[in-house]
Amino acid sequence: xxxSRKVTLLSSDGESFEVEQSVAVESITIKDSIxxxxxxxxxxxxxxxxxxxxxxxxxxxxxVESAKAEDRVDDEDLVAWDADFVKVDQATLFxxxxxxxxxxxxxxxxxxxxxxxxxxxxxxxxxxxxxFTIRNDFTPEEEEEVRRENQWAFE
Amino acid sequence: xxxxxxxxxxxxxxxxLDRLPVESLLRCRSVSKRWRGIIDSRDFVRxxxxxxFESTANLTLFFRHxxxxxxxxxxxxxxxxxxxxxxxxxxxxxxxxxxxxxxxxLLCISNAADDVVVWNPATRKxxxxxxxxxxxxxxSVFSVxxxxxxxxxRRDDYVLLRLVQLVTEPIESEVSIYSLKDNAxxxxxxxxxxxxxxxxxxxxxxxxxxxxxxxxxxxxSANLLVAFDFRIEDFKVVDQPEGIDNKLDMDLSVLxxxxxxxxxxxxxxxxxxxxxxxxxxxxxxxxxxxxxxEVARPLGFVRPLAYASNGxxxxxxxxxxxxxxxxxxxxxxxRVDINGMPxxxxxxxxxxTLVSVDDYGGYTKKKxxxxxxxxNRTKR
Numbered sequence: 001x002x003x004s005r006k007v008t009l010l011s012s013d014g015e016s017f018e019v020e021q022s023v024a025v026e027s028i029t030i031k032d033s034i035x036x037x038x039x040x041x042x043x044x045x046x047x048x049x050x051x052x053x054x055x056x057x058x059x060x061x062x063x064v065e066s067a068k069a070e071d072r073v074d075d076e077d078l079v080a081w082d083a084d085f086v087k088v089d090q091a092t093l094f095x096x097x098x099x100x101x102x103x104x105x106x107x108x109x110x111x112x113x114x115x116x117x118x119x120x121x122x123x124x125x126x127x128x129x130x131x132f133t134i135r136n137d138f139t140p141e142e143e144e145e146v147r148r149e150n151q152w153a154f155e
Numbered sequence: 156x157x158x159x160x161x162x163x164x165x166x167x168x169x170x171x172l173d174r175l176p177v178e179s180l181l182r183c184r185s186v187s188k189r190w191r192g193i194i195d196s197r198d199f200v201r202x203x204x205x206x207x208f209e210s211t212a213n214l215t216l217f218f219r220h221x222x223x224x225x226x227x228x229x230x231x232x233x234x235x236x237x238x239x240x241x242x243x244x245x246x247x248x249x250x251x252x253x254x255x256x257x258x259x260x261l262l263c264i265s266n267a268a269d270d271v272v273v274w275n276p277a278t279r280k281x282x283x284x285x286x287x288x289x290x291x292x293x294x295s296v297f298s299v300x301x302x303x304x305x306x307x308x309r310r311d312d313y314v315l316l317r318l319v320q321l322v323t324e325p326i327e328s329e330v331s332i333y334s335l336k337d338n339a340x341x342x343x344x345x346x347x348x349x350x351x352x353x354x355x356x357x358x359x360x361x362x363x364x365x366x367x368x369x370x371x372x373x374x375x376s377a378n379l380l381v382a383f384d385f386r387i388e389d390f391k392v393v394d395q396p397e398g399i400d401n402k403l404d405m406d407l408s409v410l411x412x413x414x415x416x417x418x419x420x421x422x423x424x425x426x427x428x429x430x431x432x433x434x435x436x437x438x439x440x441x442x443x444x445x446x447x448x449e450v451a452r453p454l455g456f457v458r459p460l461a462y463a464s465n466g467x468x469x470x471x472x473x474x475x476x477x478x479x480x481x482x483x484x485x486x487x488x489x490r491v492d493i494n495g496m497p498x499x500x501x502x503x504x505x506x507x508t509l510v511s512v513d514d515y516g517g518y519t520k521k522k523x524x525x526x527x528x529x530x531n532r533t534k535r
Binding site for chain 1: 171173183190
């Protein structure tokens with residue numbers, strides 16, 4: 001009955017997206033606000049711009065569709081689809097993490113965080129700082145000492 | 156538009172770091188003070204540990220052969236990688252070392268002089284245990300000494316249980332427990348049963364340490380599955396699967412967090428049972444069987460070590476000489492040959508975690524201070 005209900009999502013930069021409710025409620029945040037009746041129509045999604053929201057919706061659509069399919073074969077296809085989905089530039093990847101966190105979409109958060117983790121696994125500390133645009137607040141002596149505490153891990 | 160990644164809030168940095176293996180995390184400590192703070196924090200160690208249980212990607216297999224310790228990552232093993240010899244923080248006096256147990260990434264080992272060390276091989280930190288004399292020894296009397304290493308969730312403490320048993324009449328026993336947090340040994344009351352196997356260490360599952368014991372140390376006595384419960388600091392009997400012959404040779408192990416019982420029967424081969432829900436007799440399920448031709452008799456055994464291929468296969472140690480992969484679906488067995496493997500060995504599976512061996516000092520002191528404050532307040 002409620003399967004073909006549609007909702008409209010409004011991105012932070014004012015673009016509207018009409019989606020099936022079953023897709024929108026992949027986000028626990030949206031699901032909760034719909035159930036509480038506080039959602040309004042269209043549902044505003046602050047902090048997430050149209051480019052990212054479009055990607056998030058694409059992800060949710062695919063996952064909702066796959067859940068309906070019976071074949072186990074789809075599992076491997078889904079994994080491959082997910083792998084392609086995260087082949088984006090770094091800035092977009094971090095935006096997806098933020099969006100998945102804000103919208104509370106656990107599987108997307110898992111996917112994106114795991115992707116970043118895999119990406120930085122083999123990197124040097126300097127490369128990691130670049131990825132996360134972090135300033136090195138160790139003095140050279142302090143950094144040397146921290147390195148020495150786990151010297152073998154650097155070899 | 157797109158915010159800088161550097162503005163990623165702490166909780167999201169933690170979500171990402173949580174998914175890194177220990178080695179990467181040790182390197183990440185030198186990225187920034189904030190990252191070092193996150194990685195060293197107890198909360199992070201705890202969440203990283205919790206996540207480790209869900210994957211098989213951070214398990215190390217340790218092999219002990221006389222006084223040498225070798226290790227290999229489980230994933231590498233399944234891809235035919237080679238073992239590496241591992242230096243351990245104990246004097247071995249060219250004699251045997253013993254692996255007493257492992258839990259949450261901590262390995263407990265001892266040498267011929269009974270020095271015991273708790274060691275995290277992934278972070279390379281270790282802690283020596285204080286010496287504790289055995290009180291019940293009598294000269295020229297044969298005694299048995301086994302250990303069990305586990306985690307007491309209620310106290311957030313790692314404990315080592317030592318069971319000493321004199322096996323000549325009158326049979327006496329001595330049970331002592333070491334707490335990592337208190338860094339002290341305590342004597343507990345004697346155990347009401349006798350150990351059946353003189354060299355088997357306790358198996359830790361669900362807050363309990365398990366051994367095969369018996370009421371009377373006579374031949375043909377029934378084997379009991381006995382658990383030491385950390386909460387009540389006492390022993391109790393655990394239900395075995397229904398209908399099995401409890402006079403046959405038995406071996407305990409843990410697989411995927413569940414207790415396993417291997418039974419070596421007369422000509423019927425070895426049956427391996429798994430208790431899917433701890434404490435529930437009906438949850439005992441026969442996992443697989445290996446024909447008699449594949450195991451030595453007597454005392455030949457089959458010990459499951461870890462799941463592989465998403466639970467479809469089980470890595471099994473067979474008779475201290477072989478590693479085999481048993482396929483639960485096809486029921487086929489495949490020998491696993493590894494470069495550099497010793498001819499005979501004991502095997503222990505160990506997680507790779509950040510769990511610390513020595514950050515309890517400050518914690519205990521703080522608790523002591525708080526307890527004293529409360530006492531002073533109630534006195535007034």
